[in-house]
Amino acid sequence: MVMAERAVPPRVALAERAATEMGFTKSCLPDVGRLLRLTATAKPGGVIAESGTGSGVGTAWLHSGLGAGARLVTVEREEELARRAAGLFADDDRVSVLTGDWRLLERHAPFDVFFCDGGGKRDAPEQVVELLAPGGVLVLDDFTPSPHWPPRFEGEVDELRLFYLTHPDLDATEVLTTPTTSAVVAARRPGRVEVTV
Numbered sequence: 001m002v003m004a005e006r007a008v009p010p011r012v013a014l015a016e017r018a019a020t021e022m023g024f025t026k027s028c029l030p031d032v033g034r035l036l037r038l039t040a041t042a043k044p045g046g047v048i049a050e051s052g053t054g055s056g057v058g059t060a061w062l063h064s065g066l067g068a069g070a071r072l073v074t075v076e077r078e079e080e081l082a083r084r085a086a087g088l089f090a091d092d093d094r095v096s097v098l099t100g101d102w103r104l105l106e107r108h109a110p111f112d113v114f115f116c117d118g119g120g121k122r123d124a125p126e127q128v129v130e131l132l133a134p135g136g137v138l139v140l141d142d143f144t145p146s147p148h149w150p151p152r153f154e155g156e157v158d159e160l161r162l163f164y165l166t167h168p169d170l171d172a173t174e175v176l177t178t179p180t181t182s183a184v185v186a187a188r189r190p191g192r193v194e195v196t197v
Contacts, residue, residue, distance in 0.1 A: 011060035019055035031177040033061030040065030043112040050074035051102040052118020056085030073108045115139045132188040141183040
């Protein structure tokens with residue numbers, strides 16, 4: 001039996017073409033993209049955010065799962081990349097492409113889905129968690145799978161990954177996206193409720 005290739009949404013293909021034309025090599029992988037589409041689909045009326053638009057590949061994957069009542073806001077610090085990405089979504093007023101520092105996202109929070117692929121992930125992880133709504137899903141890619149606990153990278157404990165996987169306000173797990181890459185996927189727990197007996 002011959003397996004058909006999995007379809008790539010048209011805007012994803014356009015964003016990939018733009019990345020090639022601009023020499024941008026850090027676009028999200030198709031398997032991460034499918035994970036992004038799934039998370040956006042699960043929040044049909046949600047506020048979806050992305051830090052690190054690049055040429056818009058991840059944005060296009062999120063857009064492919066965007067519900068009619070949802071909004072998608074993404075930020076890219078490099079002007080030309082942001083301009084090209086904004087052009088891909090100019091016909092959809094549910095999508096906003098911002099140019100500048102990742103903290104521009106703060107005024108659009110809290111987020112039901114946050115793909116943190118640029119600023120914030122490493123330099124302000126606690127702030128990243130705070131931008132999630134209760135039940136909000138966080139996706140962080142570009143990790144290297146580790147068979148160890150705590151997770152290790154290049155022989156050392158991966159403190160960043162450990163932060164997200166053990167954060168008291170998150171339920172988190174790590175998933176393989178390819179045999180050599182992984183992503184941390186987390187959901188923010190609702191506020192703690194004290195139960196007295």
